[in-house]
Amino acid sequence: MITVENLSKSFWGNTGPVVAIDDVTLDVPTGTITGVVGPSGSGKSTLARLVALQERPDSGVIRVDGFNTAALDPRRLRAARRRIGVVTQGDLLPQRTAAGNIALPLEQAGVDGPQRREKVGKLLDLIGLTDKAARYPDTLTDGQRARVEVARALVGDPGLLLADDPTRSLDSDGAAGVLTVLDRARAELGATVLVVTSDAGVVRRIADDVVLLEDGKVTESGNLLSLVQDSASQVARTLLPSIDVPKGATAGYDRVAEVVLIGFAAVGALLPEATARFGSTISVIGGGLTRVGETPVARFLLGVNGGWADQSLTWIAERGGVVRPQVGLARTVAA
Missing domain, CATH: 3.30.70.260 (ACT domain)
Incomplete structure (x- = not known):
């Protein structure tokens, strides 16, 4: 679905060019959830904008369904962008209900009323908020609003769902609800999901594959369960329980x-x-x-x-x- 090849991106800072993404190559396998994890400043959000085709790289290739997006004309590039659903945050319209916010992209696309209602009803069921369809955003919890934002990103049946730090600022219950929805989007709708996060717990909870990003470079990538078995894996050290034992605790064993x-x-x-x-x-x-x-x-x-x-x-x-x-x-x- 999405392939990134030798991608680089720099910005101008106060002291000159700052490299945000440095020769990054990765695949997002179809039908999986891939987690990109790394500390603040590692280039995760820049990578997300590039994959969403919201910015152009300095060099390298982004392929959508095998097509080099740099070679697409404006019409075909717009079509490629529609294949990618981007989960935004804090972007719901306060004057529209939960159902109305989900329906907005369909209205803008000219989809008729019966089709809109059917589609919105299915997505409200997917996110577990059918009973909140007529509620306005200010009457929903943070976690519920985040789930509505995921539903809105799914309304165009995208092949790739991209979520940049989707659990940021949410409590544990709200975060769990959002991650459940992302998992259901993959399992029930067949969406390929790319989650970009600084929270290793998000990757541990839902990812099939993981990419570790540091200083704009991929330092490790692969199947998550395979990596946690590798003694040299930084992913394993990050995700598995730590072993902290008092001095002398290992004495007396054969x-x-x-x-x-x-x-x-x-x-x-x-x-x-x-x-x-x-x-x-x-x-x-x-x-x-x-x-x-x-x-x-x-x-x-x-x-x-x-x-x-x-x-x-x-x-x-x-x-x-x-x-x-x-x-x-x-x-x-x-x-």
Whole structure:
């Protein structure tokens, strides 16, 4: 759907040119949710404007459905922009109801009344606000207004839905509601979703793929569940529970290992079964549980005691656990 190739963009600042995007290449796979995450100033919003075709890059190519947008004439460029739904924030018209705000692009496009009402009704159901159709924006919560803005971006059946920091300034309930709507847009409408955010929790909650952006450059990208299994991955360090243990907490164990477990079966059963099978004592020294989408993921620092400590860890690894022995943190196992 969207392919970005060697994209660069600079602006003039007080001291000269400032590079916002530097040779960025990425794919947004069709039918997925891709999260672009990075700190403030990393170039995320600039990248979002470029992908939305709201600005032109200094160099590089943006392809929409395989077409190089730089080579499109004005008419075809407008058509390409219509294929991209952009979620705005704080842009609802106060004098129009929730339904009226969603319907506005359809009215501007000349869609007749019955078709508008049918389309708006389906989107109100998608965002869970059918009962708020006649409410005005100032009577809705921040989270509800944000969901209306998502619905308005979806009203033209875009192939790509682009949301730049969609949970900014929302409380936890409001943010969860918006992320649920983005997930439903992908699952029920078949939209490809690109979410740009500084909140790693947003990526962990809904993304299939992730792009890590720093200082305008892509430093890491790929399938999210694959990256969290990679010990060298910065995404894994960012998204998985941290392991903070007091000094001396690892003393007294035959083996100490960091273990990442993915999936209900692994998280719920591998450690108890290894204990029962090998007679080892397995203790969780640090770490914790989280979820990547709907998949539970655990990152633990384990202390293992018993003559079969090595075999216990090997058995866990053979069944899908990612095991990283901590050298120098364990005593020698007795024969």
